[in-house]
Amino acid sequence: MILTVTLNTALDVTYRVPRLLAHASHRVTEVTERPGGKGLNVARVLAAIGHEVTATGFAGGPTGHLVRERLATSSPGVRDELVPCAGTTRRTLAVVDEASGDTTQFNEPGPLITAAEWSGFLSRYEALLTGGARAVALCGSLPPGVPVGAYATLVRAARAAGVPVLLDTSGEALRRGVAARPDVIKPNAAELAELTGSRDPLPATRDARRRGAHAVVTSLGPAGLLAATALGTWRAAPPRTLTGNPTGAGDSAVAGLLSALTEGLPWPDRLTRAVALSAATVTSPTAGDFDPRTYEEVRGSVKVTEDA
Amino acid sequence: MILTVTLNTALDVTYRVPRLLAHASHRVTEVTERPGGKGLNVARVLAAIGHEVTATGFAGGPTGHLVRERLATSSPGVRDELVPCAGTTRRTLAVVDEASGDTTQFNEPGPLITAAEWSGFLSRYEALLTGGARAVALCGSLPPGVPVGAYATLVRAARAAGVPVLLDTSGEALRRGVAARPDVIKPNAAELAELTGSRDPLPATRDARRRGAHAVVTSLGPAGLLAATALGTWRAAPPRTLTGNPTGAGDSAVAGLLSALTEGLPWPDRLTRAVALSAATVTSPTAGDFDPRTYEEVRGSVKVTEDA
Numbered sequence: 001m002i003l004t005v006t007l008n009t010a011l012d013v014t015y016r017v018p019r020l021l022a023h024a025s026h027r028v029t030e031v032t033e034r035p036g037g038k039g040l041n042v043a044r045v046l047a048a049i050g051h052e053v054t055a056t057g058f059a060g061g062p063t064g065h066l067v068r069e070r071l072a073t074s075s076p077g078v079r080d081e082l083v084p085c086a087g088t089t090r091r092t093l094a095v096v097d098e099a100s101g102d103t104t105q106f107n108e109p110g111p112l113i114t115a116a117e118w119s120g121f122l123s124r125y126e127a128l129l130t131g132g133a134r135a136v137a138l139c140g141s142l143p144p145g146v147p148v149g150a151y152a153t154l155v156r157a158a159r160a161a162g163v164p165v166l167l168d169t170s171g172e173a174l175r176r177g178v179a180a181r182p183d184v185i186k187p188n189a190a191e192l193a194e195l196t197g198s199r200d201p202l203p204a205t206r207d208a209r210r211r212g213a214h215a216v217v218t219s220l221g222p223a224g225l226l227a228a229t230a231l232g233t234w235r236a237a238p239p240r241t242l243t244g245n246p247t248g249a250g251d252s253a254v255a256g257l258l259s260a261l262t263e264g265l266p267w268p269d270r271l272t273r274a275v276a277l278s279a280a281t282v283t284s285p286t287a288g289d290f291d292p293r294t295y296e297e298v299r300g301s302v303k304v305t306e307d308a
Numbered sequence: 309m310i311l312t313v314t315l316n317t318a319l320d321v322t323y324r325v326p327r328l329l330a331h332a333s334h335r336v337t338e339v340t341e342r343p344g345g346k347g348l349n350v351a352r353v354l355a356a357i358g359h360e361v362t363a364t365g366f367a368g369g370p371t372g373h374l375v376r377e378r379l380a381t382s383s384p385g386v387r388d389e390l391v392p393c394a395g396t397t398r399r400t401l402a403v404v405d406e407a408s409g410d411t412t413q414f415n416e417p418g419p420l421i422t423a424a425e426w427s428g429f430l431s432r433y434e435a436l437l438t439g440g441a442r443a444v445a446l447c448g449s450l451p452p453g454v455p456v457g458a459y460a461t462l463v464r465a466a467r468a469a470g471v472p473v474l475l476d477t478s479g480e481a482l483r484r485g486v487a488a489r490p491d492v493i494k495p496n497a498a499e500l501a502e503l504t505g506s507r508d509p510l511p512a513t514r515d516a517r518r519r520g521a522h523a524v525v526t527s528l529g530p531a532g533l534l535a536a537t538a539l540g541t542w543r544a545a546p547p548r549t550l551t552g553n554p555t556g557a558g559d560s561a562v563a564g565l566l567s568a569l570t571e572g573l574p575w576p577d578r579l580t581r582a583v584a585l586s587a588a589t590v591t592s593p594t595a596g597d598f599d600p601r602t603y604e605e606v607r608g609s610v611k612v613t614e615d616a
Binding site: 021026028 | 323325328329330331332333334335336337339370373374401403405408410411412413414415416417
C-alpha cells in the first residue's frame with residue numbers, strides 16, 4: 001500500500017453566497033463539507049485509481065470525528081489510521097462569491113499537539129512503514145506543537161525503512177525536510193522560490209536538488225511539470241490549456257507520481273500520469289475531485305520532452 | 309418555569325482575523341463557539357438571573373450535538389428539552405476584523421424539518437406548556453420545512469393553555485404570529501417598519517397593537533424601549549448612552565420582560581429590568597453575555613415616562 005501522512009487534517013467547508021461584501025450580513029445558499037488536508041486528498045485520488053492506500057496523521061474533537069466519518073463514507077478504499085489527539089481538528093472555510101466566482105478563504109489554526117501525541121504518532125508511523133508501505137507521501141502544514149523539523153524526522157524514518165518518500169510542504173518545514181534527503185519533493189513555483197530564492201524554474205529546480213532532494217518535480221501550473229532527477233530533466237505538459245478550479249491539482253499530481261513509482265514506471269510515465277490527473281482535477285465540477293473522462297483523454301496526449 | 313422556543317437553533321462561531329479582505333486568504337487567529345439562536349440566548353440570561361427555565365426547539369446532526377453539549381456545560385441552569393431532527397443544526401459565522409472592529413456575518417440555512425418532526429415538536433411543546441410553564445418566549449427565524457404560520461399555531465396553543473406568550477421574530481412569521489394575538493411582541497425599529505409600513509416609532513407601535521398583539525415593546529436601540537399596552541404607553545431609557553456590542557441586547561430585553569411578568573411586576577418595572585439587562589449586555593466584553601455590575605448600576609436609574 002501507499003501511505004499518506006496529513007499531520008494537519010481539516011474539515012474543508014465551502015459556503016456559497018450570492019455576493020460577498022465585507023462587513024455585511026450574508027445568507028449562505030449552500031454548505032458543503034469534506035475531509036481535507038493535502039494527504040487526505042492524495043489518498044482519495046490514489047483510492048479512486050485503484051491503489052491500496054492508508055491515511056495517517058492526527059484527528060481530534062468533533063471536527064476530527066466528522067473528518068473520519070466522512071472519509072469512511074466518501075472514500076471507503078482509504079484505510080483510516082489517523083491518530084486521535086485531544087485538540088480539535090481545524091476547519092478551512094472557502095466562501096465562494098457567486099457573482100464573481102472569487103473565493104475568500106479562512107483557515108483555522110490546527111490543534112495543539114502534545115509531545116506525548118507526537119511520540120504516539122511516530123510509533124504508529126513506523127509500524128505502518130514497516131507494515132507494507134511501498135511509498136509514503138508527507139503532505140501539508142504542521143499543526144502547532146509539532147517540532148518544525150518533523151518532516152526531517154519522518155523522511156529519515158522512511159529512508160531507514162527503505163520506503164520511497166515524497167515531501168509536499170512549504171516554508172521552514174520544507175527547508176528542514178529537504179535537508180533529510182527525501183526521494184521527491186513537489187513544490188509549486190512560489191514554494192520553490194521561497195526555498196531557493198530564484199523565480200527561474202529550471203535553475204531553481206536544479207538548485208532544490210542540490211539542497212538534498214533526490215528528485216524535484218516543480219508544478220508550473222497550467223504549463224505542467226518540470227522534473228529534475230538523477231536520470232535526467234524532463235518537462236511534461238498537457239496537450240492544451242485546461243480551465244477550471246485548480247484546487248487539489250497539486251495533490252492529484254502527488255497521487256500520480258507515487259502510484260506510477262510503486263508500479264515501477266520510468267520518470268516520463270510518472271510525469272504523464274501526474275499531469276493527466278492534475279488536468280482532470282482542474283476540469284472537475286467538484287473542487288478536489290478529478291474527471292475520469294479528462295484523465296483518459298489527457299493521459300494519452302501529455303507531451304514529455306527531455307531537457308539537455 | 310419559563311419556556312423558550314428556538315426552532316432554528318445555531319452554533320454561533322466567531323473568527324477573529326487581523327484584517328478582512330474580500331477574495332484573499334486569511335489565517336484565523338481565534339475561534340470561539342457557543343450555543344445560539346435567540347431563544348437559547350434568552351434562556352441563558354433567565355438562568356443567570358435565577359429563573360427556572362426550559363429550552364425547546366430543534367437540534368440535529370453534529371452541530372446540534374455540539375449545541376446541546378455546550379448548553380449543558382455553559383448554562384447548567386437551562387433544562388434541555390430540544391427535540392432531535394434528522395437535518396443538521398446551522399452554524400452562524402461572525403468574522404471579526406481586528407483592524408476595524410467590524411463584523412462580517414454568514415448565516416447557514418437551517419435544517420429541513422419534516423412534517424413528522426414538526427408534529428413531534430408540537431406534542432412536546434404542548435406537554436411543556438401544561439407541565440408548569442408560567443410564560444413562553446417564541447424566538448427567531450423558522451427553519452426550512454416549518455409552516456410559515458408556525459408561530460400563530462404556537463401562540464394559540466399557549467393562549468389556550470393560559471400561558472402568557474411573547475413573540476420575537478420578523479417578516480412573514482411575525483405578521484402571521486401577530487394575528488394570533490400574542491401577549492407581547494418585541495420588534496426592533498426595522499421589524500416594526502416591515503410589519504406596519506411606518507418608520508415613526510410611536511404610531512407604528514400603536515399600529516402593531518391594533519394588528520393583534522396585546523402589548524408591543526419596541527426596541528429603540530441605545531434610546532431604550534417604547535411599550536404600548538392595554539394599560540398605557542411608556543418609554544424606558546437607560547441613564548446614559550452605553551457603548552459596546554449590541555449583539556444579544558434584544559434577547560436580554562426579552563428575558564427581562566418575561567422574568568418580571570412571571571414575578572407579577574407592573575409594566576414600568578418590567579421595562580426597567582429589560583432596559584437594564586440590555587444595557588448590561590451591550591457593555592459585556594463577551595458578545596451576548598451581560599455584565600452584572602452594569603445591570604446593578606443601571607436597574608436603579610432607568611428613566612420610565614408615561615406617554616399621554
